[in-house]
Amino acid sequence: QGMAVYNGNIENNNNTICWNSLSLIVSTKSISGSFLTELLERIEYSSTIPSLVKILYQDQSAENQNQTGDYLLNNTQPKFELGFSETICITSYDNNNEQFGHWLAGIIDGDGSLLVSKAGNPEIEITLHEEDVKTLYKIKSILGAGKVTPRSKSKAYRIRIRNKEGVKKVINLINGKLLTPGKHQQLINICNILKITPIINNTFCSDNAWFSGFFDAEGYLSIRNKYTLTLSVSQKDRRILEKISVGFNCGNIYKDKSWDGFNYCVTKRASLDIYMKYFKKFPLLTVKNVDIVTFNRLLLFLERKYHFANSSNKNRIDHLIALFKNRKKK
Structure with missing residues (x-):
């Protein structure tokens, strides 16, 4: 290749x-x-x-x-600062099992399943959009287990881990880190087969990579009206969205009757800054990280008032927004 x-x-x-x-x-x-x-x-x-x-x-x-x-390369003004200890450089979680476990738990809480077949065999599956197939191969590379295949009749790929030792490795990484009730029950079921004690955690923490994994699976960035930047997460179960809202101390939850679910939305710039700092520390591992780069730049442009009608830089922010929206249409 x-x-x-x-x-x-x-x-x-x-x-x-x-x-x-x-x-x-x-x-x-x-x-x-x-x-x-x-x-x-x-x-x-x-x-x-x-x-x-x-x-x-x-x-x-x-x-x-x-x-x-x-x-x-994940902020608006990348800086080359030799030797500064506060500079955060994380391109993956390869060498940090603890944070990779949190990220993996988050993405499984969003788009994964812990399964037990009719024959009693444990299996783990994660499904992502086809544009994120590299993320699935990254998971496979870190775990040293799993098979990545396209889903039939959909623009998606999945990784399936059926090898018992591979399944055990995943469970040991995520045990005590899953946060949604549905995955808690799946964890109990699969741990019973593997003879591992399940650890149920109901406490959300904004200082680990769980939300990064969950956002990779369920999050969305958009621009409403003309200059309203929006971070959102949608779920059927309101409880996990409430934990996220309380954990980051920002955002609002709305009922969406069109699909009988809930949307957690963040639009205030100060609140978006909280998330941008979070994603700098715990980066996304899907193509959504490109959107984070854009949002960081747009927040800077808005702070500098590039969107004002009399700004000589108005074309810069308008052009970047147009590029962002065009990319979303693809």
């Missing part, structure tokens, strides 16, 4: 992007914010881009000879 690579020269910077390895490699005498802004505008809406992009760079300036670093 060929390697997807972008080669370019932006602002006299020699750079290469390898989408397959999620890397942007930069070799330059100086790294500027405008270089990254232009790069974002070029790559942000390509359907071939993975949800997370790792930046590897080499600063050849006199004061920083041959120093390197890597950063997640």
